[in-house]
Amino acid sequence: MTMQAGALSRRAFAQLLGAGAALISAPQLVAGNFTEPGRTARKSSGVVRLSSNENPYGPSAAALVAMREAFDLAWRYPDEHAEALIADLARLHGVAGDRVLIGDGSSEILKLAAAAYTGPDRKLVMADPTFEAIAFCAHATRAAIVKVPLDASYGHDLSKMLDAAKGAGLVYICNPNNPTASITPKSALRAFLDAVPATTMVLVDEAYHHYAESAEYESVIPLVAPHPNLIVSRTFSKIFGMAGLRLGYAVAQPAAIQRLGEEGVWDSVNIMAIAAARASIGDAQHVALGKKRNRETKARLCNTLDGLGYRYIPSEANFLMIDLRRDVKPVIGAMKAKRVEVGRLFPPLPHHLRITIGTPEQMDAFVAAFKDVMAA
Numbered sequence: 001m002t003m004q005a006g007a008l009s010r011r012a013f014a015q016l017l018g019a020g021a022a023l024i025s026a027p028q029l030v031a032g033n034f035t036e037p038g039r040t041a042r043k044s045s046g047v048v049r050l051s052s053n054e055n056p057y058g059p060s061a062a063a064l065v066a067m068r069e070a071f072d073l074a075w076r077y078p079d080e081h082a083e084a085l086i087a088d089l090a091r092l093h094g095v096a097g098d099r100v101l102i103g104d105g106s107s108e109i110l111k112l113a114a115a116a117y118t119g120p121d122r123k124l125v126m127a128d129p130t131f132e133a134i135a136f137c138a139h140a141t142r143a144a145i146v147k148v149p150l151d152a153s154y155g156h157d158l159s160k161m162l163d164a165a166k167g168a169g170l171v172y173i174c175n176p177n178n179p180t181a182s183i184t185p186k187s188a189l190r191a192f193l194d195a196v197p198a199t200t201m202v203l204v205d206e207a208y209h210h211y212a213e214s215a216e217y218e219s220v221i222p223l224v225a226p227h228p229n230l231i232v233s234r235t236f237s238k239i240f241g242m243a244g245l246r247l248g249y250a251v252a253q254p255a256a257i258q259r260l261g262e263e264g265v266w267d268s269v270n271i272m273a274i275a276a277a278r279a280s281i282g283d284a285q286h287v288a289l290g291k292k293r294n295r296e297t298k299a300r301l302c303n304t305l306d307g308l309g310y311r312y313i314p315s316e317a318n319f320l321m322i323d324l325r326r327d328v329k330p331v332i333g334a335m336k337a338k339r340v341e342v343g344r345l346f347p348p349l350p351h352h353l354r355i356t357i358g359t360p361e362q363m364d365a366f367v368a369a370f371k372d373v374m375a376a
């Protein structure tokens with residue numbers, strides 16, 4: 001982990017010892033003659049994987065070039081590159097560098113937040129269903145976990161979460177929410193942030209930020225300035241197509257960044273991921289193309305499902321929750337037997353099937369298998 005938070009970085013530590021460390025320039029992040037990666041989705045063993053909300057088109061061409069150029073740096077610790085990425089992210093979000101912490105995927109940010117702010121007498125409040133990872137992390141701190149069912153529109157029920165937040169260490173809000181792909185309206189989220197006790201931290205997970213197109217959605221990163229108890233997490237795993245590289249980050253006020261960093265390990269983010277991320281940030285076209293492809297393929301799938309008479313939760317993400325009107329569990333198994341991997345069971349919604357929006361070809365394969373399975 002680079003020098004920012006409470007943790008001392010390897011480089012700063014070396015400097016303290018008088019060793020210093022030579023700075024080397026960041027790799028040239030220039031796209032060469034790379035074929036655009038996602039023309040055809042990456043193939044993996046004939047299995048159509050629609051289970052993990054990955055981006056089937058992969059990283060941007062510029063990111064692939066940057067990683068190749070970073071091969072020569074693999075022997076170095078990533079400190080100064082991490083600092084450069086933090087500066088890029090700070091610029092991207094219009095904040096100072098001491099408001100950004102990078103992690104080994106946004107999963108690491110979630111873990112740091114649970115470690116820093118939950119414990120035997122500091123409960124975690126979260127929605128149900130939502131992305132479960134933070135509950136596993138809070139379990140390790142022996143925190144009580146309070147699950148508040150989503151409201152009738154599949155938004156976070158923020159008035160109930162506010163009641164539950166009394167005495168809580170951390171409230172987790174996933175927006176857009178996984179697995180429902182639904183959003184929590186911006187006015188409700190603003191009011192919640194104004195009302196929640198200052199002693200309770202709020203982590204808003206914006207992993208699917210880029211896919212949300214509703215006018216009711218907004219990122220709360222600009223609200224970090226007036227809210228010392230707000231942490232926002234983002235990831236390079238979704239729109240940037242870098243799930244295997246592992247890189248996420250938090251934006252929060254310096255005291256929170258410091259506290260999160262105290263729980264982290266040094267240099268948890270590798271130099272390849274950093275190189276790819278820096279190049280990705282500069283490739284706005286890749287983001288725009290990813291959004292367009294997702295929007296179009298999702299609309300096509302919804303159209304097909306409409307024709308087949310299936311309802312689904314309106315999606316503001318790169319996945320869709322389809323109401324099967326029957327138990328999803330055997331359907332998950334039957335789809336797997338047809339080499340189509342779909343989302344897991346989410347207990348509060350036992351009749352819903354979560355499908356990642358893949359390429360049009362992958363969705364055709366899904367629809368063919370789905371029709372067979374549901375007709376059986």
Ligand code: PLP
Pocket residue numbers: 052053104105106107108131174177178205207208234235236237243246247248
């Ligand atoms: N947050 C949400 C809502 C997710 O759905 C996921 C993964 O699917 C993550 C965080 C973890 O992402 P990563 O650790 O790859 O950044």
